[in-house]
Amino acid sequence: MSISNSTDFRVQEFIIFGFPGFQERENKNILFAIFLTAYLLILLGNLLILIIFAFDEGLHIPMYVLISSLAVVDIAISSTTVPKMLDVLSFDNSFISFGGCLTQMGFYLALVTTESFLLAVMAYDRYLAICNPLHYASLMNNSLVLKQIACCWTLGIIVGLILVGLALRLPFCGPNKVIHCFCDHSSVVRLACADIVINNYMGLTLAMTVLFIPLTYILFSYIKIITSVLKIKSAEGRLKAFSTCGTHLLIISVFFLAAAFVYISYRIPGTSADVRIMAAVLQNVTPPLMNPIIYCLRNKEIRGSLVKTFRRSRILPNTRSFTF
Numbered sequence: 112m113s114i115s116n117s118t119d120f121r122v123q124e125f126i127i128f129g130f131p132g133f134q135e136r137e138n139k140n141i142l143f144a145i146f147l148t149a150y151l152l153i154l155l156g157n158l159l160i161l162i163i164f165a166f167d168e169g170l171h172i173p174m175y176v177l178i179s180s181l182a183v184v185d186i187a188i189s190s191t192t193v194p195k196m197l198d199v200l201s202f203d204n205s206f207i208s209f210g211g212c213l214t215q216m217g218f219y220l221a222l223v224t225t226e227s228f229l230l231a232v233m234a235y236d237r238y239l240a241i242c243n244p245l246h247y248a249s250l251m252n253n254s255l256v257l258k259q260i261a262c263c264w265t266l267g268i269i270v271g272l273i274l275v276g277l278a279l280r281l282p283f284c285g286p287n288k289v290i291h292c293f294c295d296h297s298s299v300v301r302l303a304c305a306d307i308v309i310n311n312y313m314g315l316t317l318a319m320t321v322l323f324i325p326l327t328y329i330l331f332s333y334i335k336i337i338t339s340v341l342k343i344k345s346a347e348g349r350l351k352a353f354s355t356c357g358t359h360l361l362i363i364s365v366f367f368l369a370a371a372f373v374y375i376s377y378r379i380p381g382t383s384a385d386v387r388i389m390a391a392v393l394q395n396v397t398p399p400l401m402n403p404i405i406y407c408l409r410n411k412e413i414r415g416s417l418v419k420t421f422r423r424s425r426i427l428p429n430t431r432s433f434t435f
Contacts, residue, residue, distance in 0.1 A: 121284060124209060126287055127195065127206075127294070129205070130292070132385040150189055150194075153186065154186060154189075156400070157399065160403055161179055161182055164176075164179040175413075180229060181229055186399070188395055192219060192292070193396070195207065199292065217272070217275040219295075220270055221267040221272075228325050231324075231325035231326075231329055237336060238335055239251055242335055273313070281307065295373075295391060326367045362397070365394065376390075
């Protein structure tokens with residue numbers, strides 16, 4: 112087939128292949144059960160955060176505004192990828208339209224970028240609260256936080272539009288099987304019947320920028336936080352602070368390291384597709400699943416607000432002797 116003829120036909124739909132090594136029905140059923148359970152817990156945990164925030168005006172402060180924004184992004188990321196993944200695993204409905212695929216790709220890129228920078232803003236908020244408590248109120252307020260959140264979303268949208276725009280300029284006239292659980296940028300671009308060097312370099316450059324700039328800032332903030340914590344005289348206080356910082360850094364590491372591995376693995380010959388896809392899925396599922404526990408349910412103020420909310424709804428008895 113000549114080059115001119117090859118570009119006359121444009122792929123109308125893609126096939127989401129899923130995990131190459133887990134194509135048996137039994138394996139798909141197991142994965143379906145795991146991801147469905149995780150998705151329902153993600154929705155439950157993060158919606159609970161938003162409900163508590165909406166009904167408790169005492170939580171309308173910068174830290175909880177950021178946590179609520181993170182909950183919105185977490186719901187959006189998982190809802191962008193997991194439902195189609197479940198569709199593929201349960202009903203073998205692997206087809207997705209060309210437009211639907213690029214739409215999913217764009218939303219995913221925008222949301223992951225937004226979360227990356229949002230985590231950096233949250234680290235800055237914690238840094239100010241712990242290292243500069245006397246000046247926190249003057250340095251951080253709801254108006255400033257909302258502007259920072261808007262900047263995170265703006266950066267996310269810009270990254271999504273750039274990479275989707277570059278993908279749209281490519282001709283897709285041959286293979287249409289996406290070796291992934293969703294329309295990942297690198298997996299889709301590799302199917303183009305044209306030179307993708309620009310797309311690869313731009314994708315890698317933006318990915319490393321989106322990942323390493325926020326991660327570097329987060330690590331810097333937490334180093335400052337840990338240095339400040341070491342000055343706490345109480346051993347119990349230090350242990351509590353380290354426990355909180357440790358869990359925060361653990362989930363942050365899963366998000367950033369999994370994303371970095373996914374992008375880099377495409378450039379490493381022989382990397383298992385199943386391992387790469389699982390890393391991407393863990394990045395989508397683990398932080399949204401754990402963030403409500405780490406940022407909220409371990410927080411005494413949130414737990415107290417949760418009890419109040421349940422009491423107003425008469426889910427819990429209205430008794431002062433009740434403890435959470």
